[in-house]
Amino acid sequence: MDTCHFEGCETQPNEHLFIDGDPYCSPHYNIVLEDRLKESFQNWDGDSDQDFENFRKYLARLSDEQRWTTKGDSFLSQYRIKKRAYDFEKTDEGCEFKIERHLNTWEGTGKQRDVIEHWRANIEDKVLVLLDKTNSS
Ligand SMILES: [Zn+2]
Numbered sequence: 001m002d003t004c005h006f007e008g009c010e011t012q013p014n015e016h017l018f019i020d021g022d023p024y025c026s027p028h029y030n031i032v033l034e035d036r037l038k039e040s041f042q043n044w045d046g047d048s049d050q051d052f053e054n055f056r057k058y059l060a061r062l063s064d065e066q067r068w069t070t071k072g073d074s075f076l077s078q079y080r081i082k083k084r085a086y087d088f089e090k091t092d093e094g095c096e097f098k099i100e101r102h103l104n105t106w107e108g109t110g111k112q113r114d115v116i117e118h119w120r121a122n123i124e125d126k127v128l129v130l131l132d133k134t135n136s137s
Helices: 026-043 050-065 078-084
Strands: 069-071 086-090 094-103 113-122 127-135
Touching: 026 050, 050 078, 050 094, 078 094
Parallel strands: 069 127
Antiparallel strands: 086 094, 094 113, 113 127
8 A cells, every 4th residue: 555655654645635646645735735836936937837837736726725715706716727817927925817707697698797807826825815806898
């Protein structure tokens, strides 16, 4: 039987917790993911390169799995951050990004409103803040 892949840990891994195919126990799973988030954040120089892709991947995964505090009248999911967010900008504590949403689509034609949400992520405090919403044209 495999043990947790964290160096020196003899614990049996959680059968649902994998990082890049390697199994981990619950505490080490979170520690390793947080380390990778911070590492990719430090390596990310603001360009859309592999470091950015890693940062976005770990941000999406951690904020969703750890249920980071969300401030504002909306919500984010792992899918939204990973697939729909754009215009990422690096900040001192994390990043800011935008997501376009289509509201009221169930009310029929002519009622749809597209809004652009502007979010800020703080990876130290584990908080996602909705800064503003603007109508998209
Ligand atoms: Zn472990």
